[in-house]
Amino acid sequence: MIGAIRKDFPILSRRINNKKLVYLDNAATTQKPKAVIEAISNFYLNHNANIRRGVHTLSEEATAKFEEVYKKTAKFIGAKSVDEIIFGSGTTEAINMAAKCFENSCFWDKEGEIIVTEMEHHSNILPWMSILDRKENIFGFSNVKNLKVIRINKDGILDLDHLKSLLTSKTKIVAISHISNVLGTINPVKEIVKMVKENSSALVLVDGAQAVPHQKINVQSLGCDFYAFSSHKMLGPTGVGVLWCKKEILEKLPPFLFGGGMIEEVYFDKAVWADIPHKFTAGTSNISGVIGFGAALDYLEKTGLSLIEKQEKELVSYCIDSLSNIPGLTIYGPLDISKRGSVVAFTLFGVHPHDLASVLDSYGIAIRSGHHCAMPLHNKLGISATARASFYLYNTKSDIEALVAGIKKAKKIFKV
Amino acid sequence: MYKEEILEHFKNPRNKGVIEKPSVRVSVKNALCGDAITLTLAIRGDKIEDIKFSGIGCALVTASASLLTEHLKGKSVKILNDINDTFVLKLLGGEITPARIGCALLPLKALKQIKK
Incomplete structure (x- = not known):
């Protein structure tokens, strides 16, 4: 089965530094x-036109292909309606979009508090800080008030009692990742x-960038209000992301980007927005990217997420067992496989992660090294x-x- | 990239530490990986009497700082104007992959702040 899957990915037969490529940087991009690749080139070769604007055949074809992906996406994550899907450039833009719309909506007031977790990626911290920072600062945020942070325990699991103690009538939004991009922790989103x-009137946003590619998600059963994820971490092209938002919330949010395609009527003294979700997508979308994303969704549906999840669990378990046997190696995050996604972060005593990544690269093995855009988490772990x-x-x-x-x-090279 | 000399300077870095009451103190960070390095210098007249580095870094950052401080110690401050990227890469002796050049040049980035 994997043999057949691997044949579908031409790049996997590439050689790197004269070695067979071993690609283990899938949390960065797949x-x-x-x-x-063919869906994108077929679009440009045969159907390219702008969407929803022309009456000519190409524009109709492009529009039909594009709209089809709304349906596929809604079905893929169990959304109630295609009107709940907003395409943007990636998870980062999706969260920024949510934060901007939220800031200017009836759901936010200036005295409000926002809760995030210690394990968040910068893109699920900074957009919220931008709402809370009290002054304009060209060089950074310097006066962030009312950001509350849920602690993690020593196994990298969220302390839910701490969350409970942070929730008040002032809490306006709780932003959490579904699966940590460093610890691999699968957070109990439903719970x-x-x-x-039960303890506040806050909305819940879930960063699902590391979850949607790897397990079957149903946004309705999770019960959250926003859910964000990226195409490029699930076989699709870069430059496409999804913000899902519950229809009843979305209808109460103002747009954040203004321009073509998001209006009903425009005059010099007033304007009327288009219906959701179009009022949130001004300008020409990444049409070919969205169509490529549709092909990625087809590929994942055909393969089956339950099979993917099962295969990955076996790999992660094998990886943790194998790495645990290496003296001087420390694995971060939960060791209980049922609580962990397909990410294994570790350090090796006496070898800096950058040096390790360089040595591995010389053998054709691609891993990531650094703080993985989770600097506060690394500070908490006491490592750089x-x-x-x-x-x-x-x-x-x-x-x-x-x-x-x-x-x-x-x-051996570093003699440790 | 990991030649014997680089590894040796990584394992036994020269001039590691902090000068108390330095004439100059500069720090830089590599936002990509979180590496951070601080240089302290004791300057008398126009001579670099002492120079030390501290912080966290990979083998390239550490070896580069070690080799650079070794090279600068005891020289005239004028030498700071002559030190550039090419010189540092030469000091490290050879092939640094493009992704790692930032590491190799991090200590130089700190030094360049002194010139300002």
Whole structure:
């Protein structure tokens, strides 16, 4: 099965530094199957036109292909309606979009508080800080008030009692990641949403960038209000992301970007917005990207997320077992596989993560090193950087064996 | 990239530490990886009497700081104007991959702040 999957990804047969490519940086971005690459080139070769604007055949074809992806996306995440889907450039833009619209809506007041977690990616911290920062600052935020942060315990699991103690009538939004991009922790979103709703009137936004690619998501059963994720972390092209928002909330949000395609009527003294979701998508969308994303969704549906999840669990379990046997190696995040996604961050005593990544690269193995855009989390862990291996549907046990062999070579070079 | 000399300077860095009451103190951070380095210098007249570095860094940052401080110690401050990227890469002796050049040049980035 994996053999057949791997054949769909031309890049996997590339050689890097004269070695077979072992791609373990999937949490950063995944590789793309032929079907996605061909969908994009087919669009440009045969159907390219702007959407919703022309009456000519090409424009109709492009529009139909584009609209089709709204339906696929809504179905993929279990949304009630296609009107709840907003396409943007990625998870970062999706969260910024949500924050901007939220800030100017009836859901926010200036005395309000926002809750995030210690394990958040910068893109689920900074947009909220921008609402809370009390002064204009060209060089950064310097006066952020009312940002509350849910603690994690030593296993990298959220302290829900702490969350409960932070919730008040002032809490206006709780922004959490579904799966941590460093610790791999799978947060109990359903339970968190229930707790938030029982103890406050806050909305809940979930950063699902590391979750949607790897497990079946149903936004309705999660109960959250916003859910954001990226195409490029799930076989699709870069430059496409999704913000899902409950219809009854979306209808009460003002737009944040103004221009063509988001209006009903415009005069010099007034304007009327288009219906949702179009009022949130001014300007020409990333049409070819969205169509490529549609092909990625087809590919994932065809393969089956339950199979992908099962395969990845086996890999993560094998990876943790193998890495645990290496002296001097520390793994971060929960060791209980049921609480963990397909991300394994670790450090190796005596070898800086950057050096480890460089040595591995010389053997054709691609991992990520650094703080993975989660600087506050690394501060909490008391380290400046980690190395991170992350998996997807085309990875095999032999990829992990290559990783382990590479780490042992690095130990030899650094004499540790 | 990980030649014996670089590894040796990483394991046994020269001039590691902080000068008490330095004439100059400069710090830089690499936002990509969180590495941070601080240089302290004791300058008498126009001579760099002492120079030390501290902070966290990978093998390239550490070796680069170690080699650079070793090179600068005891020299005239005028030498600070002559030190550039090419010189540092040469000092490290060879092939640094493009993604790691930022690491190799981090200590120089700190030094350049002194010139200002």
